[in-house]
Amino acid sequence: MTGTPSAAPLAPLGAGDPETVGGYRLAAVLGTGGMGKVYLSHTPGGRPLALKVIRPEFGEDPEFRRRFRREVQSAQRVQGLFTAPVIDFDTEGAQPWLATAYVPGSSLAHAVTGHGALPLRSVLLLTVGVAEALHVIHGAGIIHRDLKPANVLLASDGPRVIDFGIAHAADSTALTGTGVSVGTPAFMAPEQASAGTVTPATDIFALGQIAAYAAIGAPAYGNGSSHAVLYRIVHEEPDLSRVPPELLPLVARCLSRDPAGRPGLGEIIDTCRALSPDELRQGGDWLPREVAASITERLRVPGPATPAPQQSPVTPTPTVFSPHQPPAPGAVPPPGSAPFDAAAAPTQSAPATPGQHLPPPPAHRAPYPPVTGHYPGPPAPSRPAKRTGLIVAASVAGAVVALGVVLALLPDGGPDGGKDRAGTPGSSAGADPDKGGTPERTDPEPVSYRGLSIPENHAVMLADSPPRPTEDGWESADLYFEPERLNVVEQDEIRTRNGSMVLLTGGRKGSLATCRTETRFTREIRLDQLSRGSQVCLLSDAGHIAVVTYRGRSGAGDPSGYIDVDLTVWRNAEEPREGR
Template sequence: MGRYRILARLGAGGMGRVYLGRSTSGRMVAVKVVRAELAEDPDFLRRFAREVEAARRVTGFFTAAVVDADPEGSPAWLATAYVPGLPLDAAIQAHGAWPRRSLHYLGAGLVEALEAIHGTGLIHRDLKPSNVLLATDGPRVIDFGISLATESSVLTQTGMVIGTPGFMSPEQVTGHRIGPASDVFSLGAVLAFAGTGTAPFGVGPAHSVNFRAVYETPDLRGLPDGTDFVARCLEKDPARRPTVPELLAEFARLLGETGTHTYGGGLPQETDWLPDTVAAALTRPAGAEAAGAAGGAAVKTPPPGTPDPRDALAKRPAPAPAPVPAQPVPETPAAEAPVPTTPVVETPPPAPPMPRTVPPMPSQAPGLVSTTWPGPAGPAAPTAPGRPARNRQRIVAIAVAAALVAGGGVTTAVLLNQGAKKDDKSASKNDDSKNDVTPSGATGFDAAVTNVVNPSTAKGGTLRLRTAYDADSWDPGRAYYGWVWNVQRLYARTLLAYDAKPGRAGTSLVPDLAEAQPEVSPDGKTYTVRLRSGVTFEDGTPIASKDVKYAIERVFDQSVVSGGPTYFAEALDPQGKYPGPAKDTTPEKNGLSAIETPDDRTLVFRLAKPDSMFPHLLAMGATAPVPRDRDTGARYGQRPVASGPYKFASYTPEKSLVLVRNTNWKQSTDPLRRALPDRIELTVTQDPEALTAELLNGSADLDAQQGGLAQAARARVLGDAKLKASADAPATGAVSMVALVSKTAPFDNEHCRKAVFYAADPRALQTARGGPTAGAPLGSLLPPTIPGSDAYDPYGLTAGKAQPEKAREELRACGRPQGFAAKLAVRDTHSQNVATAEVLKNSLKAVGITLEIEKLDLSKFYSGVGSPSTVKKQGYGLIVTGWVGDHPQGASFLRPLADGRSITPSGNTDYAQVNDPAINTLFDRAAAETDPTKAAELHRDINHKITDGAYYLPVVATKALNYRNPRLTNVYVNQAYGMVDIQALGVGGGA
């Protein structure tokens, strides 16, 4: 550790800090010191040591080689050659996009660097503009400290998911196994950034950028001609990307055509390869500041004798923040300091969500209910908010889906906030006895779906939760993953909450912070809520109405509190006039005028128009109180202030969360929660196979995501009577379906649509989805977990048999007695959806309906089926998709699918293009209805009309098979979430 003297700090990242160092012989190096908490992780240190050894073998010209390291030091560290160059991101920000010729040279150098890295068995895993330094003789790829050894398995999956939003491949974002093709995707993103001047997947919240990288087409409009290789590098499917050898050959051809370069013989003399302005910046005399090998962090000029870093950064805007923002670097004293033994590392920002239920984004995939990836799985793709929050959360379910996959090509199932039919009478009461659990004695498979398993009042012990990926945010106002909404009930109380009961009662809204149900004005536009007396924050401070109002107001500023649902903005400020508390310029600074706080215990909400879904908004995390003086903005999720029975003891992003008792919580003020364990430990286990093993061997209690077991684990659990007795397959609230596009002939005739319903083989379709434990047959569109659903089945679908004679009658009625041909769109990487399409094709063939199946990749599917003009142009008549609502309420599920006034040119979710005035009118009536029972009846009528019109063929109401540790007590599925209610669990007072 005494071999290098520290001259200045260059920057910081997820693994630690980087310093500019000088050896006793005068050699300049960049020293990366591992974060203290990572250095305490034996698995991380083993991986780090292996990667250091592999990185030492990287000797490519276009890499900054590892020259020294001590992976067993205290702390562990490594040193790479110091490159006094200009980071690529800084060059682009200061001087703009690059021309074709420079892009070719840049690409050639980076591909050679990848060849050298991959040749040692490493994958870089974080190739991004700030990790590319521009020297006069070519680019240098830096930061091998987070590389991944390709031959490793579980070991390499330990620790954090490392990478940079917008430059990570889809498989890396979703936690799937990665390889050299992942670096090729990152290469494409880097070259796109250099060629256009902007990130190809935009900017914004990490999960939004990640979602676009996984599901949307990159923006390459500014690329110069002759750069088609960039788009090919950015293919969603790793198998479709060019390999490094193929790129080497392509750049050899491209550079050979210029007549100035022979590939393999080095770049042109001096700075000829660079744009003129960048070359000028690199060759200018050194100035007051310089950029070093930490990826562009500005540092003070090193002492005399230090090689001259160029001052091209002196006038440029500050580069985009690194994963962990660097603090200002103090003047380095004349006496050089040794590398600190325990460097101070700032707390990293929240990691990007690895979706479960994930909210739909603009032009994204609202109806996605599951996801399949080729190859071993991990967390599913994250969902990112962005479009009107009508039903964003459900796609949050996509994320959960990811955890489902465990083997090559296995489809991931989802799980979201689901709802069941509401006990409307109980929902209208303030019944403090709702927390009481009646022993049921239920045992065995599916026992927790409608009963309480192992009822107990014993307190104590530690509840051990696992998850394949971290929360999108622990800030209740930002969270959008359904499983996070479930977990946050432990520490955050909301105005209303879903009842702590199994079965249909679990979807009933009951008072939480509120002392009673809201008082609603006759016109349905004013809601008045009174807080309970005696409720406090974790420090004992009373919770006041102003704290709840402020919590809601802060989510209006999406530049600070981003990513969460935006329903409140739509309900209370549809014109978008209120900017959030920090930007409130009114003289009184009273905040959002649509919320009044006449006293410390009263809130009055004034809606822009009646909305029967509003009570469900009062159960969302945005109503969890936030004390203004404790709000840390975007970092609040690192340590939210508790109002529930537990508070944060520690949180390490992408690694663990520990909750302990909140001693200022009073059971007398909280009829919902029991708070049985003394401690809750949630561990992020990024290896799905290891997670499953811990569940089945009893070292973990529950998968917090509850997205469903992977295929191999499903088979094991269902085949072992003892294991099966501790498993449940609850309905998730999602429905897989086939949309019949009513604007595409011949489906513009309802009889042709009905012919499909009768010709379909329901049992074969259920089998294609995974069988009875993966989904239950449905006769109509609304899932059984939502009030208003019933046994309506006009086509006899739940009988499980195709009805070819009735199908032929409908064909004759629509004037196509011999049948017809139609085109069906499906996602090519979603194995269950593809299987659904093939089964449907076979069953329809029996009555003369011939389907042409068009398989679309992720980058084209949702942008295509979500665009009515594209659907018309391509002639799509059927679309295999799925849907799940944000709330257990009819409008949340049905309106996005069938309100004709919501059809949009892009991002459309009314896939069948239903625009029936009678249905639209019913939606308006349901929205204005203040009686939940009557609203449910109207949604029942809407469901019947949609079904009568044969717009959506319901395939199954999806289920998720999950395993629970037999030692758990008070286990039941809360149907509002479609998951075991985590806040109710106990461990029998044991360890």
């Protein structure tokens, strides 16, 4: 989705704009695009962000939702210096949305429209910055597919590439034939325009178009109707007569009709460095003065709204960033909302401070990481304790009575009289810890399932008996078949999102003991690494262990795409654990 800048840096909210989305209070309109509208909002700590709300028509399409969910998950992996990272999202609500870091700068499209072509040094810095962004994006297994001047923002310290891969969510949905336009024909590659084929080289073609656009101030294939532009891209040569002669050979190679003839990203960066008389360094002087002035104007974003005053000393007013509050007794929560757990909420009588309850980021994440879910709402108000002594005394007395009843019901009148408590087959108890022993877990009996077919984009959970592939629940799947063509991975893969996998090599055979002793863990294995009979240890975070035996995949003439596996499962073989 693209937030196309308006003539003004920011626009006020209109009559049809919501006041809050996903707990974020909206401050202004940043732009609109084919897939929705982009708003300015703030994190609880006051950092500005761009919140992109998907159009209701897309949200009603199940195929779009599935693809959008996958693309957002993939976009979280992109953490480059020339990209806008994903901060928060909701793919399941009535109207899906995505929040990214706010970039205080106009788009390349806006800058060129308002101020004309950029000087050569700015074009070189723009090109190397976008090339570095694409290197990170491609490294995460994503093809941008919709790289164009509106998706390149000009910040004070260099360009930022946005909306990588998100346009793919709208491909092949019911809306593509209803007049809803998502892509920009003027910046498509020939193979994308003619056959819908996309590879990393597709983004190289778009990068050449962007460099030419910035250097001459107009699209290399001209303007006009979509059909006319697409025809020229597929059948005619671009107009590069006004491209600076130093830059012309590089741009011409990027715009080769043959994807194999286009340069790689590393070569593009090296060529731009060689073309520059000075060392290329991103900084405050990388743009012309008039373009840089528009960045200064966009830095004056309106701050977060002030919370409404307290109306009651008992119930605190929700913060402006996360206006969720405990439902009234008997109230039905709105669709898509998370249940409020009053017992889990901290007790506090004063209103919540914005950002006060935001959990710290995990240690393995980037300093400003994306987070899944929404910021928590305000704490539940504290209530004065009443007759605490009587309640405690009654609880203790009740516990003593209950304990006496339980002991009386035990075999042979006590806890040591039972003959089948420990050591019996199938029991999880071992030696008595009170007598110096250590409890042990008895190995479960394996259960085998032969000839299980897992279709593309389907998940299997080891706890199910028998395991049945399903399209739901892939975010926490024990085993998932992910094909290459979804623009998320470069090769067909099997994946786990709820544990770890180990490919057994060297003739090793899968067993419970083997899987327990392995320490080589991964979450994805390419199908080209497997042959018929290959075995994979699968250890789920829920404590189940399985040996997956690969039996092959569907043939080219099969109308369905799937893989065949055998599963041997040891359920509850280990204690549940956090993901590796």
